[in-house]
Amino acid sequence: MNIRSKLPHIGTTIFTVMTNRARELGAINLAQGFPDYDAPTRLKDLLALHVAAGQNQYAPMIGVAELREQIALKLGASYGRVPNLDSEITVTLGATEAIFSAVVSLVHPGEEVILFDPSYDSYAPAVISAGGRPIHIPLDPPKFQIDWDRVRAAITPRTRLVMINTPHNPVTTVIPRKELDILAEILRPTDALVISDEVYEHMIYDGARHASIVEHPELYERGVGVFSFGKTMHATGWRVGYAVAPPDITREIRRVHQFNTFSIAHPLQLAIADFLKEVPEHNAGLGAFYQAKRDRFLELLRNSSFSWTPAAGSYFQLLDFSAITRQSDVDFADRVLREAGVASIPISPFYVSPPKLSVLRFCFAKNDSTLEEAAERLCKL
Ligand code: GLN
Numbered sequence: 001m002n003i004r005s006k007l008p009h010i011g012t013t014i015f016t017v018m019t020n021r022a023r024e025l026g027a028i029n030l031a032q033g034f035p036d037y038d039a040p041t042r043l044k045d046l047l048a049l050h051v052a053a054g055q056n057q058y059a060p061m062i063g064v065a066e067l068r069e070q071i072a073l074k075l076g077a078s079y080g081r082v083p084n085l086d087s088e089i090t091v092t093l094g095a096t097e098a099i100f101s102a103v104v105s106l107v108h109p110g111e112e113v114i115l116f117d118p119s120y121d122s123y124a125p126a127v128i129s130a131g132g133r134p135i136h137i138p139l140d141p142p143k144f145q146i147d148w149d150r151v152r153a154a155i156t157p158r159t160r161l162v163m164i165n166t167p168h169n170p171v172t173t174v175i176p177r178k179e180l181d182i183l184a185e186i187l188r189p190t191d192a193l194v195i196s197d198e199v200y201e202h203m204i205y206d207g208a209r210h211a212s213i214v215e216h217p218e219l220y221e222r223g224v225g226v227f228s229f230g231k232t233m234h235a236t237g238w239r240v241g242y243a244v245a246p247p248d249i250t251r252e253i254r255r256v257h258q259f260n261t262f263s264i265a266h267p268l269q270l271a272i273a274d275f276l277k278e279v280p281e282h283n284a285g286l287g288a289f290y291q292a293k294r295d296r297f298l299e300l301l302r303n304s305s306f307s308w309t310p311a312a313g314s315y316f317q318l319l320d321f322s323a324i325t326r327q328s329d330v331d332f333a334d335r336v337l338r339e340a341g342v343a344s345i346p347i348s349p350f351y352v353s354p355p356k357l358s359v360l361r362f363c364f365a366k367n368d369s370t371l372e373e374a375a376e377r378l379c380k381l
Contacts, residue, residue, distance in 0.1 A: 013121050014349045022343035028374045031343035035365040039235040043275045050267035059266035061258050063091025066273035071242055079215035087247035090254055093261045095199045095228040098243035100126045102195050102224045105256040107132035111160035118170055118350030123163050136352045144171040148182045159192045167200040167313025170347055170361045174313045177211035184218040194219055199228035200314040202286035229272050238268050290315055297364040300375030315365040322358040324381055329357045340377040
């Protein structure tokens with residue numbers, strides 16, 4: 001058969017590649033972002049209760065009401081906006097489905113979508129699947145800041161969407177509120193929409209506050225906020241996330257969502273809803289919990305040859321290896337895996353045209369013992 005690939009340039013994701021290699025070599029996996037500690041016991045017990053109670057049939061397409069109610073309360077508490085339960089919140093199969101359903105429902109063939117490279121690896125394939133054209137704006141190392149003049153210059157009558165990610169994966173930067181204002185000002189004369197991937201919203205450090213599209217009156221009118229319980233509940237394998245958007249945008253997202261995944265695992269949604277009801281302070285503790293992990297990891301590396309700027313957000317830390325070698329990041333990641341037995345993620349696969357990069361991404365959502373063992377190995381490089 002002559003199969004004409006729609007995504008001929010897309011291989012297996014770097015997260016899967018590095019995780020498989022870590023497994024083969026028995027290395028410590030600080031590559032793919034997931035905790036090596038478990039989800040809360042109470043959350044697991046609630047799931048078991050709902051399964052035993054027979055909540056095993058389809059959930060409503062938009063998500064169970066109990067969970068949408070908790071999401072609305074949470075967004076109200078965090079960002080001062082309580083979205084409408086029925087018309088603005090959709091529970092999705094992780095943030096990845098939220099992004100895919102939003103992009104496919106909002107982007108028409110030939111329309112342009114602005115992405116900032118390094119861009120999370122699911123964005124461009126979603127745009128291409130929709131027939132859209134990714135327009136890649138690079139973030140330059142070492143600071144990886146958005147150059148808003150480049151954004152201004154990239155806007156055309158075909159611009160349909162801008163995709164932002166704060167805190168940023170993989171480079172751990174955050175977009176401050178005043179830069180959201182700049183984006184709003186740039187988009188004011190256009191019909192472009194914004195998808196804001198905020199799955200690390202609560203992992204933000206050193207006293208900073210997360211600036212969400214949900215609290216931005218002007219951007220929210222054209223925006224989709226994407227969030228993840230995988231991150232906040234330490235349960236990446238549950239694959240439960242959500243999209244928040246004004247009713248006219250939500251209507252379009254649901255047109256795709258209902259035929260993409262239809263609805264999300266029913267007992268998982270009920271367990272998360274009950275857990276949030278019982279432990280409303282859960283999210284508030286995440287910042288301090290992860291900042292302690294970041295600081296512990298960096299403290300353990302103080303005698304290493306790496307240098308760094310502490311992550312502003314996310315549960316990843318970039319380590320600069322320019323004092324060790326002039327190898328490419330991909331080659332050095334391979335060496336760290338083979339010689340030190342620690343898997344990490346290079347950054348260049350997230351660019352269409354990568355600059356010279358001398359940093360690797362390490363996940364610190366790990367038990368202290370894992371961080372200690374990994375740091376000991378990294379100090380030998
Ligand atoms: N979000 C995870 C990370 O950044 C990866 C998830 C995946 O493997 N697709 O590491």
